[in-house]
Amino acid sequence: MIRNFKAASRAVLSAVALLVLFTTSAMAQDRVAEGAKKVTDGMKTQLTLNDSQYAKVLEINKAYLVKVKESKAKSVNKVEAAKKLKTIDEDREAKLKSVLTADQYKAFAATRADNKKKLKEYLEEKQG
Incomplete structure (x- = not known):
């Protein structure tokens, strides 16, 4: 009887642990999707993206936020993190450049510093 109880307890605890793991993972993905949508909505207004561009930029921003996270x-350290972030930023910008028109990319580049600051603030706010 005690063995059955222990086995059942382990099964229940395992199920609860998996539920917590999947719930936490889903919440993190929701935050990434929410952040990407917020950034992309701002870019849509700022750069007057059409629907096709919006969808592509949204996917680029989602992938970017996942990689940053x-x-x-x-x-391991700040130097390593900075190098990785620079590579991730360069990849994102190359992808955006292929989606945006020349004028849109110029406008994006002109406000890049402000956009990075807003994105960083958003990520720090949602990190907790």
């Missing part, structure tokens, strides 16, 4: 979690 993973990089921060894996980075």
Whole structure:
């Protein structure tokens, strides 16, 4: 009887642990999607993106935020983190350049510093 109780307890605890793991993961993905949408909505207004561009930029921004989050979690020190973030930023900008028109990219580049600051503030706000 005690063995059955222990086995059942382990099964229940395992199920609860998996539920917590998946719930936490889903919440993190929701935050990334929310952040990407917020940034992309701002870019849509700022750059007058059409629907096709919006969808592509949204996916680029989602991938960017996932990479940034993973990089921060894996980075050992600030120098390593800065190098990884620079590479991630360059990749994002190359992808954006292929989606945006020349004029849109110029406008994006002109406000890049402000956009990075807003994105950083958003990520710090949602990190907790």
